[in-house]
Amino acid sequence: MSPQDPRNRPDRTPAPRSRKPTMADVAAKVGVSRALVSLVFRGQPGASPETRERVFEAAAELGYRPDMAARLLARGRSKVLGVLFTARNPYHVDLVEAVYPAAEELGYDLVLSAAVPTRDEHKAIEALIGHRSEALLLCGPNIPEEDITEIARRIPTVVVGRHLRGAPVDVVTSYDRPGAREVVDYLVGLGHEDIVHVDGGSRAGAPERRRAYRDAMRSHGLADRIRVVPGNHTEEGGGDAARAMLAEEGPLPTAVFASNDQCAIGLLDVFTRAGVKVPEQVSVVGYDDSHIAGLSHIDLTTVRQDVPRLAHLAVQAADEQLRGVREAGAVLKLESKLLIRGTSGPPLSGGTRRPIY
Amino acid sequence: MSPQDPRNRPDRTPAPRSRKPTMADVAAKVGVSRALVSLVFRGQPGASPETRERVFEAAAELGYRPDMAARLLARGRSKVLGVLFTARNPYHVDLVEAVYPAAEELGYDLVLSAAVPTRDEHKAIEALIGHRSEALLLCGPNIPEEDITEIARRIPTVVVGRHLRGAPVDVVTSYDRPGAREVVDYLVGLGHEDIVHVDGGSRAGAPERRRAYRDAMRSHGLADRIRVVPGNHTEEGGGDAARAMLAEEGPLPTAVFASNDQCAIGLLDVFTRAGVKVPEQVSVVGYDDSHIAGLSHIDLTTVRQDVPRLAHLAVQAADEQLRGVREAGAVLKLESKLLIRGTSGPPLSGGTRRPIY
């Protein structure tokens, strides 16, 4: 936090509003010690059933809630996991949804911090650490690997959906190779040969998907058709890539495999606005199966990742690091599978020509 | 928090990982008192420039970060706003994005808590309070008004996007009447008369939109055409409503005005899957202009709310309550406006018949 942070203005004393009740208030009301109230609220043995009852009653009457900040401070463990995600990314939102139950199961509380355009990942991560997260779950972080290494040296870290070799973190992700392979197999099986990959630059998971696409193309004897158009993991990135393809000489590819769903949706957007028929003229395939991909107006063929299991493994990995049962560095990979929907189909026989528009 | 909460398991001592450095460590390293380090980190006067420099240096070397929990505890004010949102609702996500910069401007930190299917709003709110939020920003909360009243008596609360008369909260929302009115005016202007409203039940904002729809229809002399189909603010709700309409005897309405975008998207989904052409056979209009509404594959006609201003006003309202400059109870309303996109158009002359499918 910088010194000129407005949070540091020494303005104190908000509206009185009858100070929040504390454990001491409850204890006084019941006529016992604070420690006993603490016991009761933690569900630990050592209090008689009657006392327990009276404590809960008094607490309810006063509207008492345990104060997390104090609890975190006092307790060695905070049992809080910090989750970084990108608000705009629907796949991240799916992940967050799935992390809640997984965390609850292992007794962790969650603090969320969103990376948004006006607030980069570094800031978001600092906020998480500041709020006493014991461990970090980073959903597809885009900051450089060195930075992640730096962070992971301070706090146990689990990265979801991005491959990292060097950093001392656990990695939970899907196998990109079989996923991308399946996409290419499927498209080739439909008769496509001009299969372009719109990549995600250096975004989380993008390099692996790009590599997997290349490998798959090669293994189909389509090495000379390999073509990667730069993009990124946003609608804009996909849109730009689509515009770039439309602006080129020569026919459009018959199929485009995007690095994630948002990118694919950007492609769809620009293609359909330009009058290109999907899937008749161009098949579009995404990656992630975020919840909007399944909406019929989008109806995107994509690669589904097992989000609930991903979330579960991530929380578990964090727990294991925290319990010290092993060093960081585990790499957990899950199967993913192609989900065929409406944006893909066989190529037009006779090849496609870019429409005049 | 319930006593059997697994968080209460008394497992302590996570992996050692060289205890997080504290202010005392920094102070020791520099050879000054803790208090001085505190001063420096809060950017307060009272330390010489050289000392300041040395403190920051030592802190950087040690990887020291101020501990929020302790800071919150020690400081009278936490300057933390708790934000409740529904992870699945893209409009809420837009709001959260917009709240970050607004909060930062006034020096507030944000703690997010998502309501997800496995974790209801009560739980999410308790978590926010537990994490020492000074005030709550509730995005379209669905819990009963009494519960909100109860909460608002404990902690300053601002409700975004839902009208509440009785609760001691500030309300920030858009005028629903002119928005809905504009929708109906527009549809009537295109020649529609059979305009159905798929409502959001008792969801945030839904009753007002329903009422506004009714009023607008009446003022167009279409009182006898008023028809409200029950729905809710999810894709499923919209889908169910669409299925219900398709299953009925008689022609489909020529236009459907949904209570929010997600509901509208559910409608689109089911209609298009059933072969109903949008907008040729049915025009569909949503509400919110969440970011996915603008995607060309959805391209939904909808009512845009001024999200950045909404967010700004909400944070400001919370700040005012906290500073005690006024009692809770303010109602702030913003203009909203119709955004015409591709899912709406004139009705087919000669009326529509439901397709056989």
Next chain:
DNA sequence: GCGCGATACTAGCGCGCTCTAGTGCGGCTA
């Protein structure tokens, strides 16, 4: 020489909670 006000710093309490190391007491056995 003295008081005086800055400036640069420190001591130490308290925030609300958890947890260790107790105390007191009733009932049991020997």
Next chain:
DNA sequence: TAGCCGCACTAGAGCGCGCTAGTATCGCGC
């Protein structure tokens, strides 16, 4: 009666920090 055990409960330290009320040192004017 003494000795012991276990249950119900308490005292008090300490988590990392903010903040009030200081102290020490300097330069300055008179």
